[in-house]
Amino acid sequence: MTGLALSIKDLHKTYTGAEHPVFDGFSMAVEPGELCAIVGVSGVGKTTLLNCVAGLDRWEGGTIEVGGDPVPMGRPEASALFRREHVGLAFQQPHLLPEFTVEENLLMPIRIAGEVTPAHHAWVAELLDTVGLAGLGGRLPGTLSGGQAARVGLARALARKPGLWLLDEPTGNLDPATALEVFEFLLRLHQDLRPTTLLVTHNMALAERCGRTLRLGPEEPRQG
Numbered sequence: 389m390t391g392l393a394l395s396i397k398d399l400h401k402t403y404t405g406a407e408h409p410v411f412d413g414f415s416m417a418v419e420p421g422e423l424c425a426i427v428g429v430s431g432v433g434k435t436t437l438l439n440c441v442a443g444l445d446r447w448e449g450g451t452i453e454v455g456g457d458p459v460p461m462g463r464p465e466a467s468a469l470f471r472r473e474h475v476g477l478a479f480q481q482p483h484l485l486p487e488f489t490v491e492e493n494l495l496m497p498i499r500i501a502g503e504v505t506p507a508h509h510a511w512v513a514e515l516l517d518t519v520g521l522a523g524l525g526g527r528l529p530g531t532l533s534g535g536q537a538a539r540v541g542l543a544r545a546l547a548r549k550p551g552l553w554l555l556d557e558p559t560g561n562l563d564p565a566t567a568l569e570v571f572e573f574l575l576r577l578h579q580d581l582r583p584t585t586l587l588v589t590h591n592m593a594l595a596e597r598c599g600r601t602l603r604l605g606p607e608e609p610r611q612g
């Protein structure tokens with residue numbers, strides 16, 4: 389799997405009826421395989437940025453390119469296809485399907501795209517192993533701890549080996565020790581599979597351990 393280059397140039401985004409733009413000429417570039425933490429105060433636009441990059445939201449000006457191709461905007465079918473092919477998304481809530489086993493949850497993105505083969509079963513077993521959940525494939529999500537469910541959510545986002553992994557506070561509702569544990573598995577997944585990754589987080593200790601940290605909004609005043 390190869391991480392895809394992400395390029396954002398001169399992004400302009402204002403929500404309908406809002407007084408101020410969320411982005412007014414924002415640009416950034418992320419190298420293939422880079423892990424970039426996105427931090428900034430609440431409301432600065434972190435989730436909006438991820439939604440635009442995923443083609444889930446619209447913007448008024450500027451370009452967003454993934455792997456050199458523009459992210460489709462205002463074309464729901466093209467956006468959905470773009471996400472299926474290139475994007476793995478994970479959120480604060482893992483949103484696992486409760487009536488399906490952990491293994492079936494991991495296979496679901498593959499099943500939606502086509503036939504599930506024995507190689508796919510072997511692949512999701514490998515993914516489960518990477519997130520420290522080998523042997524738990526037969527469990528139902530309701531029997532998992534919050535940290536285990538978060539790890540499944542992260543792995544599921546990589547089931548189709550996307551070039552872009554967009555993570556919106558995936559450890560946000562976990563206690564600090566569990567958040568750290570899940571983050572270690574996140575790092576391991578990233579190290580193994582090297583998707584280009586944006587990780588939105590409020591946890592500066594975790595952000596500092598990413599290859600790069602991008603702060604949206606005004607710089608924090610320096611002490612002294």
Ligand SMILES: Nc1ncnc2c1ncn2[C@@H]1O[C@H](COP(=O)(O)OP(=O)(O)OP(=O)(O)O)[C@@H](O)[C@H]1O
Pocket residue numbers: 403404406410428429430431432433434435436437
């Ligand atoms: N659907 C929407 N319609 C109108 N305004 C919105 C919408 N979604 C977000 N906003 C506004 O846009 C700004 C950026 O929101 P966003 O959710 O991207 O911030 P954030 O940095 O992710 O915040 P948090 O850290 O609290 O999750 C905020 O002022 C928010 O109120």
